[in-house]
Amino acid sequence: xxxxxxxxxxxxxxxxxxxxxxxxxxxxxxxxxxxxxxxxxxxxxxxxxxxxxxxxxxxxxxxxxxxxxxxxxxxxxxxxxxxxxxxxxxxxxxxxxxxxxxxxxxxxxxxxxxxxxxxxxxxxxxxxxxxxxxxxxxxxxxxxxxxxxxxxxxxxxxxxxxxxxxxxxxxxxxxxxxxxxxxxxxxxxxxxxxxxxxxxxxxxxxxxxxxxxxxxxxxxxxxxxxxxxxxxxxxxxxxxxxxx
Amino acid sequence: xxxxxxxxxxxxxxxxxxxxxxxxxxxxxxxxxxxxxxxxxxxxxxxxxxxxxxxxxxxxxxxxxxxxxxxxxxxxxxxxxxxxxxxxxxxxxxxxxxxxxxxxxxxxxxxxxxxxxxxxxxxxxxxxxxxxxxxxxxxxxxxxxxxxxxxxxxxxxxxxxxxxxxxxxxxxxxxxxxxxxxxxxxxxxxxxxxxxxxxxxxxxxxxxxxxxxxxxxxxxxxxxxxxxxxxxxxxxxxxxxxxx
Numbered sequence: 001x002x003x004x005x006x007x008x009x010x011x012x013x014x015x016x017x018x019x020x021x022x023x024x025x026x027x028x029x030x031x032x033x034x035x036x037x038x039x040x041x042x043x044x045x046x047x048x049x050x051x052x053x054x055x056x057x058x059x060x061x062x063x064x065x066x067x068x069x070x071x072x073x074x075x076x077x078x079x080x081x082x083x084x085x086x087x088x089x090x091x092x093x094x095x096x097x098x099x100x101x102x103x104x105x106x107x108x109x110x111x112x113x114x115x116x117x118x119x120x121x122x123x124x125x126x127x128x129x130x131x132x133x134x135x136x137x138x139x140x141x142x143x144x145x146x147x148x149x150x151x152x153x154x155x156x157x158x159x160x161x162x163x164x165x166x167x168x169x170x171x172x173x174x175x176x177x178x179x180x181x182x183x184x185x186x187x188x189x190x191x192x193x194x195x196x197x198x199x200x201x202x203x204x205x206x207x208x209x210x211x212x213x214x215x216x217x218x219x220x221x222x223x224x225x226x227x228x229x230x231x232x233x234x235x236x237x238x239x240x241x242x243x244x
Numbered sequence: 245x246x247x248x249x250x251x252x253x254x255x256x257x258x259x260x261x262x263x264x265x266x267x268x269x270x271x272x273x274x275x276x277x278x279x280x281x282x283x284x285x286x287x288x289x290x291x292x293x294x295x296x297x298x299x300x301x302x303x304x305x306x307x308x309x310x311x312x313x314x315x316x317x318x319x320x321x322x323x324x325x326x327x328x329x330x331x332x333x334x335x336x337x338x339x340x341x342x343x344x345x346x347x348x349x350x351x352x353x354x355x356x357x358x359x360x361x362x363x364x365x366x367x368x369x370x371x372x373x374x375x376x377x378x379x380x381x382x383x384x385x386x387x388x389x390x391x392x393x394x395x396x397x398x399x400x401x402x403x404x405x406x407x408x409x410x411x412x413x414x415x416x417x418x419x420x421x422x423x424x425x426x427x428x429x430x431x432x433x434x435x436x437x438x439x440x441x442x443x444x445x446x447x448x449x450x451x452x453x454x455x456x457x458x459x460x461x462x463x464x465x466x467x468x469x470x471x472x473x474x475x476x477x478x479x480x481x482x483x484x485x486x487x488x
Contacts, residue, residue, distance in 0.1 A: 011366040056367060076363065086366045119320065122255040122330045123300060123371070123482075238367075 001065050003099050004075065006031075006045075007091040008060045012234065013126045014086060017053040018060070027051070027087060031062065034082035038075065039068055048101045048108065048242040049191070054234030056127060059090075059109075059241040063101040099244070107171060107243040108191060112184040112200040113236050128181065129200070129236035135182060135207030140175040143206040143216050144184075147199060148173050154223035156199055157192035158231065166192055166223070175203060182207075185240075198225075200232035245309050247343050248319065250275075250289075251335040252304045256478065257370045258330060261297040262304070271295070271331060275306065278326035282319065283312055292345045292352065292486040293435070298478030300371060303334075303353075303485040307345040343488070351415060351487040352435060356428040356444040357480050372425060373444070373480035379426060379451030384419040387450040387460050388428075391443060392417050398467035400443055401436035402475065410436055410467070419447060426451075429484075444476035 008031070016024040020032065028045060035043040045064040051057060070078075072092040079089045098104075115121055115128035116135055124130070147170055154166040170188045177183070184200055202219065205211040211219075211229075219227045252275070260268040264276065272289060279287040289308040295301060314322075316336040323333045342348075359365055359372035360379055368374070391414055398410040414432045421427070428444055446463065449455040455463075455473075463471045 009363075009366050011369070058367065080363055085364075085369060088364050088366050090363050119253075119324055119334050120329075120332050122253050122332050123302065125255070125329060127367070 001067055001097065002069075003063060003065050003095045003097045004072075005093045005095040005099060005101065006062050006064075006079075006089050007093075008062060009058050009088050009090050010056060010060065011086040011126070012051065012054050012056045015053065017055070018047050018050045025084075027057075027060070028062075030084055030087055031079075034079050035064065035066075037082045038078040039066055039070075041066075046101045048105045048239075051237075051239055052194070052234050055237045055239070056235075057239040060239050061101045061105070061242040061244075063095060063099055065097075101242070104244050105190075105242050107187050107189055107241075108239065109185065109187040109241040109243070110191070110196045111238045111240050112186070112196060112232065113238070114182040114184070114200070114204065114232075115180055116182060117180045124181075126235055127238070129233050131204065133208055135204065136209065137175065137177050137182070137207070139209075139213075140182070140184075140203045140207040142213055143203055143211075144173040144175050146213060146216050147220070151220055152223055153192055153195055153220075155219050155225055155228045156195045156202075157225060158194035158198070159225060168192065168195070173199075194231050196237060197231045197234070198228050200236065201230045202228055204232065205229060245311055245341065246313075247307060247309050247339045247341045248316075249337045249339040249343060249345065250306050250308075250323075250333050252306060253302050253332050253334050254300060254304065255330040255370070256295065256298050256300045259297065261299070262291050262294040269328075271301075271304070272306075274328055274331050275323075278323050279308065279310075281326045282314075282322040283310055285310075290345045292349045292483075295481075295483055296438070296478050299481045299483070300479075301483040304483050305345045305349070305486040305488075307339060307343055309341075345486070348488050349434075349486050351431050351433055351485075352483065353429065353431040353485040353487070354435070354440045355482045355484050356430070356440060356476065357482070358426040358428070358444070358448065358476075359424055360426060361424045368425075370479055371482070373477050375448065377452055379448065380453065381419065381421050381426070381451070383453070383457075384426070384428075384447045384451040386457055387447055387455075388417040388419050390457060390460050391464070395464055396467055397436055397439055397464075399463050399469055399472045400439045400446075401469060402438035402442070403469060412436065412439075417443075438475050440481060441475045441478070442472050444480065445474045446472055448476065449473060
């Protein structure tokens with residue numbers, strides 16, 4: 001047996017998220033279909049984590065075991081031939097047999113992009129969240145500092161999740177602006193369900209003046225999802241990197 | 245009567261170019277449809293120039309005359325409500341009655357983006373031309389210098405065009421690289437049919453070593469379309485700005 005690690009990119013716009021579902025195009029579904037064509041047998045992949053419908057990835061990692069000695073570069077070429085245009089395999093590596101895309105992951109980095117313009121942008125419509133009103137970058141940076149570190153992020157977890165602990169360590173969280181685009185870059189040892197999008201929503205509310213720094217502190221302490229407010233839309237989110 | 249100047253953005257991926265055509269979605273067609281809804285009468289627009297199917301724009305300019313006193317910001321809001329998601333109006337201004345989007349244009353700026361990676365990119369597939377092989381940036385920059393200035397660009401004009409003169413002045417032409425993306429930025433007083441894409445194709449051939457600087461000089465002098473070679477695909481091209 002051999003353990004293979006894939007780094008994949010996808011445009012989530014027309015995909016129903018990562019996890020396999022019947023009669024729906026998903027990343028896992030398309031990937032397993034391509035693997036079946038390539039290896040002529042059913043292969044189950046494990047992803048570093050699920051991404052929701054509409055969420056993109058530049059560095060999602062999946063692993064799978066297979067009994068085959070095809071060269072890694074041939075696996076990459078073969079999969080990229082069989083995969084649809086909105087998914088590609090950027091890198092293929094052999095991994096130790098105990099490597100697992102989800103359980104071996106140390107850090108994950110997500111990027112959330114907000115376009116702040118008067119008018120909607122056709123060319124940016126699939127990979128940014130468009131906001132008409134202005135945001136105060138300084139305030140957003142300050143709120144990001146409050147979220148940094150080890151916290152119980154229960155307030156930022158969407159219901160439907162069944163994790164035991166909501167304690168996560170946010171190793172870095174930056175907000176920057178280039179042209180009309182605000183970029184939130186966040187790295188943590190793990191994320192609760194919809195946590196990045198809830199943090200993005202919170203930072204928007206701070207940037208618009210709806211919430212103060214004090215409010216952010218209260219929201220974290222409350223450990224109550226209702227306190228944190230809304231979830232920013234999927235299209236602005238991209239899984240950039242998984243570190244092992 | 246009143247003369248109105250619109251600056252528009254579009255994602256050309258699913259549009260059949262600028263010019264109106266029966267039973268096909270085009271920029272002009274969609275724009276005139278939205279104008280008809282807004283002003284309740286048939287309005288004909290003039291664009292700064294046509295763009296082909298698949299070509300994008302961030303700063304295409306169109307003008308039209310109308311007998312109405314609606315505020316410019318209301319024209320913008322109205323059109324953006326009626327236009328489809330792949331077209332938007334960025335700016336609306338009143339212009340002198342003798343202003344004409346095509347005939348008053350002084351300079352046009354186009355951008356051509358080439359993605360140079362081993363693997364195709366789902367997230368960049370609609371706005372870059374993907375190349376697997378490496379390009380020599382220095383050689384491309386040198387070839388750009390050769391093309392700069394006033395030349396007869398007959399070699400770069402696709403057939404089907406009926407212009408009298410093929411003499412154009414290229415005011416600036418730069419090639420730069422950020423990450424995996426090569427960007428060709430070109431400004432001229434006008435462009436022949438498919439001229440930018442033929443120049444992009446030529447610069448790629450120089451970057452890959454297929455053509456030398458000497459070849460480029462010969463191609464310009466030949467005034468023969470067959471000499472310049474292929475036309476780079478539409479998806480990498482974007483009309484950035486029209487200057488009046």
